Amino acid sequence: MKQNGKGRTLFEKVWNAHIVREQSDDAPAVLYIDLHLVHEVTSPQAFSMIRERGLKVRRPDQTIGTMDHSTPTTPRNELGIIPVADAMAAKQLDAFSKNCDDFGIPMYALGDEHQGIVHVIGPEKGLTQPGMTIVCGDSHTSTHGAFGALAFGIGTSEVGHVLATQTLLQNRPHTMAVNVEGRLGDGVTAKDIILAVIARIGIGGGTGHVFEYRGEAIRSLSMEGRMTVCNMSIEGGARAGMVAPDDTTFEYIQGRQHAPQGAEWDAAVARWRELPTDDGAAFDQEITLRADELIPMITYGTNPGMGMPIDAAVPAPEDERDINKKIALEKALTYMDLAPGQQLLGKAIDVVFIGSCTNSRISDLRQAAQFMQGRKVADSVRMMVVPGSQQVKKQAESEGLHEIFRAAGAEWREAGCSMCIAMNGDQLEPGQYAVSTSNRNFEGRQGKGGRTFLASPLTAAASAVAGSVTDPRSLLTGLN
Amino acid sequence: MENVSQIRGSIVAIPVNDIDTDQIIPARFLKVTDKEGLGKAAFCDWRYLEDGDTPNPEFVLNRPEYSSASGLIAGNNFGCGSSREHAPWALLGAGFKAVISTDFADIFRNNSLKNGLLPIIVDEETQQQLFSLAEEDPSTSVSVDVEAQTLTLPDGRAVSFPLDGFAKYCLLNGVDQLGYLLALDDDVRAYESANPQRVVTSA
Ligand code: SF4
Numbered sequence: 001m002k003q004n005g006k007g008r009t010l011f012e013k014v015w016n017a018h019i020v021r022e023q024s025d026d027a028p029a030v031l032y033i034d035l036h037l038v039h040e041v042t043s044p045q046a047f048s049m050i051r052e053r054g055l056k057v058r059r060p061d062q063t064i065g066t067m068d069h070s071t072p073t074t075p076r077n078e079l080g081i082i083p084v085a086d087a088m089a090a091k092q093l094d095a096f097s098k099n100c101d102d103f104g105i106p107m108y109a110l111g112d113e114h115q116g117i118v119h120v121i122g123p124e125k126g127l128t129q130p131g132m133t134i135v136c137g138d139s140h141t142s143t144h145g146a147f148g149a150l151a152f153g154i155g156t157s158e159v160g161h162v163l164a165t166q167t168l169l170q171n172r173p174h175t176m177a178v179n180v181e182g183r184l185g186d187g188v189t190a191k192d193i194i195l196a197v198i199a200r201i202g203i204g205g206g207t208g209h210v211f212e213y214r215g216e217a218i219r220s221l222s223m224e225g226r227m228t229v230c231n232m233s234i235e236g237g238a239r240a241g242m243v244a245p246d247d248t249t250f251e252y253i254q255g256r257q258h259a260p261q262g263a264e265w266d267a268a269v270a271r272w273r274e275l276p277t278d279d280g281a282a283f284d285q286e287i288t289l290r291a292d293e294l295i296p297m298i299t300y301g302t303n304p305g306m307g308m309p310i311d312a313a314v315p316a317p318e319d320e321r322d323i324n325k326k327i328a329l330e331k332a333l334t335y336m337d338l339a340p341g342q343q344l345l346g347k348a349i350d351v352v353f354i355g356s357c358t359n360s361r362i363s364d365l366r367q368a369a370q371f372m373q374g375r376k377v378a379d380s381v382r383m384m385v386v387p388g389s390q391q392v393k394k395q396a397e398s399e400g401l402h403e404i405f406r407a408a409g410a411e412w413r414e415a416g417c418s419m420c421i422a423m424n425g426d427q428l429e430p431g432q433y434a435v436s437t438s439n440r441n442f443e444g445r446q447g448k449g450g451r452t453f454l455a456s457p458l459t460a461a462a463s464a465v466a467g468s469v470t471d472p473r474s475l476l477t478g479l480n
Numbered sequence: 481m482e483n484v485s486q487i488r489g490s491i492v493a494i495p496v497n498d499i500d501t502d503q504i505i506p507a508r509f510l511k512v513t514d515k516e517g518l519g520k521a522a523f524c525d526w527r528y529l530e531d532g533d534t535p536n537p538e539f540v541l542n543r544p545e546y547s548s549a550s551g552l553i554a555g556n557n558f559g560c561g562s563s564r565e566h567a568p569w570a571l572l573g574a575g576f577k578a579v580i581s582t583d584f585a586d587i588f589r590n591n592s593l594k595n596g597l598l599p600i601i602v603d604e605e606t607q608q609q610l611f612s613l614a615e616e617d618p619s620t621s622v623s624v625d626v627e628a629q630t631l632t633l634p635d636g637r638a639v640s641f642p643l644d645g646f647a648k649y650c651l652l653n654g655v656d657q658l659g660y661l662l663a664l665d666d667d668v669r670a671y672e673s674a675n676p677q678r679v680v681t682s683a
Contacts, residue, residue: 204557
C-alpha cells in the first residue's frame, strides 16, 4: 500500500480501529463489526449453519433485521395487514421471523411502522454512524458509507460468521479517491454523478478498492444525495464507498432514535471530527470528474457501466476495439433492442419505477412529486412510486406527496425493494422498457425480458409525463 | 466443506463479459431457505425457452457434448452484482467445480472460495486459448492443482493463478472459516472490553 507517512485516509482510520487480529501472510485481518443488518433473503442458510453447530448469535444487540426483498408492496387489507400471496415468500418471511425470535434479534416485520429497505432504515433510525463497521448480506450495504462508516456487502457464509462471532475475515482493500469538483447544474443530481463515475471506470473498475468520494460537489450534497452516490459504489466494482463526515452528517444524525445523546453526543462528534482523511494521505488510485460538466445520465445497456449523457447516441459495437467489449455491447443492444447511433431521447417507455435503496428516500420523493405537481403520467405509462420505508411513506403522506402522485396517475405503494429486484410480483413484462431509479439494469433484473434504463428520479418523473425518455431540464420551468 | 486439491475435467465456454449474479441465478429463485436444488436455476434465463422449462437448444450448456463439463471459462469480470451466495451454490449444483476468468467481482470470489468452487484468474491470452479449446474440442480436459496453484492446459502448459494463502489452506484441508474465527474468542473479548459498543439495536 502506497503511503507517504504523512497521514491516513478515512478508510485506514476506520479499518485500523476495528482490527481484532492483524492481516498476516497466513491469514486475512479479522475485523470487528459494529452493526450487522439482516434481511429474509440472504440469512436463512446462515441461521441454519449456526443452529446446526449449536451456536448463539454473539451480539443480537448489534444486529437488526427487516423484511424488504421478497415482501409485497400492495395495499393493506381491512385489518391493516399486507397480505403475502406468494407461498415461498411467505415461508421465507416466517422463517426469518422465527430466526430473529429464537436468537433475540430485534426485527421489523412486514407492515411494522419502522419496516423498510435495510439500507434506508439503518440511517433513518440513527443506527448508521461515522467510523463504524457495518455489514449486511446485501451488496448495497455500501450506502452506509455516506456517513463515513466502512460498510460493505457479504455473502451468506459470512453472515453466519458475523452472527456467531461479530467478526469477519477480510483482506485489506486498496483505496481510490473519486474527486467530483465544481457544482451540479439545475436538473442534475447525485444519481447522475454516480452514473457518470461508473460509465467512466466501468463496472469492474473499482474491484478490490474502497472509494472515497471527495470534492466540492460531494460536500454540497445532502446526506440522502451522498447515500445515493455511495449506494452504487458496488456497480463500479468497489465493495464500499465512503464520504468524510462533516456538519451535514452530524445534523442528519442528531436526534434520531439511536443517536448518542447529551454529553455522549458531544463526545461522539468530537471523535467523528477526527475521521476525515488527513492532508497528504495517499490513495492507491485517483480519478476526477467535473460536476459542472455533467448533464442527466441514462444507461442504454445491460450493466450500469453502459451509461451516457441523456442526449448522447447509443455507441456502436464496431467502434469498440476490445473484442470482449464489442461482443458484450452487441449482446446488450440485442437484448435492449436498440440500434447503434440511436438517440434514447424520445424513446417510448412503458413503466417508470421510483424506488429502491438508491432513490426512495424522502428527498427523492419530494423531488419527483414537485415535478409531477399539476402534471399527468402519460396514458401509455405505468408509474410506480415505492417509498423506501414505512417512515418515508408516513413522512411523504404527511406532506401530501402521495396525493400529488395519485392525482398524476401514479401508483403509491407500501415500502420495500419492489421492482428493483422483482422478487415480489412487481415486475416488467417481457419486452417492456422502464426508466428506473434503481441501481441495476442487468438482463431480467426487473422481470424476465424487461429492459431497464437507469436514471435519476427527476429524469424518471419527466419521462413518465412525456411517455418517453426525456431530459428533465427541458421541463424544468416552474421548479424552484 | 470438503477439501479440494486436484480438479480434472472438461470445460465449457460462455465468452461473455461481466456475467452478473442475476444471470447466474435470477432473483426469483432466492425465495428458498436452504441451498439445495439450485443447480437447475443456474443461468436459467439463458438456459430455458420462454416457458422457463424447455431447454434452449442454442445455449451451450444444453449441448450434450458439454453436459459433463466441470469447468466454466467466462468473459472478463465474472460474478459482478449482488452478494447472493446462491450464485456459487447454483454453479456447484450444476456440476461446476471451477470458474475461469480474467477477474472476478470481490464478493463472488469470496463466496465461491467458502464453498469450494474455485475462481481461477488467468490472463487474456490464456482465456482466449481456453475459449478456442472448449469450442473446438468439447472433450478437452484441463487440470487444476490447488497446492501448486496451476492450471494445466492440454498442451502441457501450466499457468499459475493467484490464491490467497488462507483460502488455499482452507480449500486443501476442507476447513471452514467459522471454526477459525470461533477460536479467536479471547481476542474478540479483549477488543470488546477495550472499545465501547457503538450502537445498541435492542435499545
Ligand atoms: S432496493 Fe434493490 S438493490 Fe436495494 S436492497 Fe433492495 S433489492 Fe437490493
